[in-house]
Amino acid sequence: MVDKVILEEAEKLFLKFGMRSVTMDDIAKHLGMSKKTIYAHYKDKNQLVMEMISNTLSKEECNMDLCRVKAKDAIEEIFLTMDFLKEMISSLNPIVFYDLEKYHNEAYKLLMSFHENxxxxxxxxxxxxxxxxxxxxADINPDILATARTAQINWVFQADLVRSGRYSMYNVIHELTTHFLFxxxxxxxxxxxxxxxxxxxxI
Structure with a gap:
């Protein structure tokens, strides 16, 4: 139970401020507990980040399955997925993906592998x-377009126009999805x- 609370509260800090700027001291202070207690459950910040990404991907997978089952057709499936995505990334600081790639590469590789598969x-x-x-x-090639769409999504995670704050991640994905669908x-x-x-x- 304690490890779950630590992970949930650490995730809030990571998503708001990014991983690099949040220290184990910050997490301990936020939780009102000692670092010793945190280290009894997680050996370091890298493990916390890896657990956070693993949990996020599990939730994402469940929601994709739910969208597919709930949707009346393929287009509604995409709209439902976009609704879920909007909720998931609404409070996400785009620096998170830069920090993942630069400072927590194993977690970043896990994220990219999930996308590619x-x-x-x-x-x-x-x-x-x-x-x-x-x-x-009927004349589209699902294999080619699925590969292109996956690469497109991966690009958004790395795009400067998102990381710089010029556009939100959701706005970019929404624009690309609309273009893709039509x-x-x-x-x-x-x-x-x-x-x-x-x-x-x-209206």
Missing amino acids: RIYNCVKACLERGINEKIFR GICTLSGHVLINNYTNRNNP
């Missing part, structure tokens, strides 16, 4: 679903995009 498979399955539902064009949809798919957009943004 789990997200690729999820995107490919969604594309195949949309083709079968006749809302995505490029692969049939005319009936375009109608669904507009319907789901209007549902999410009522």
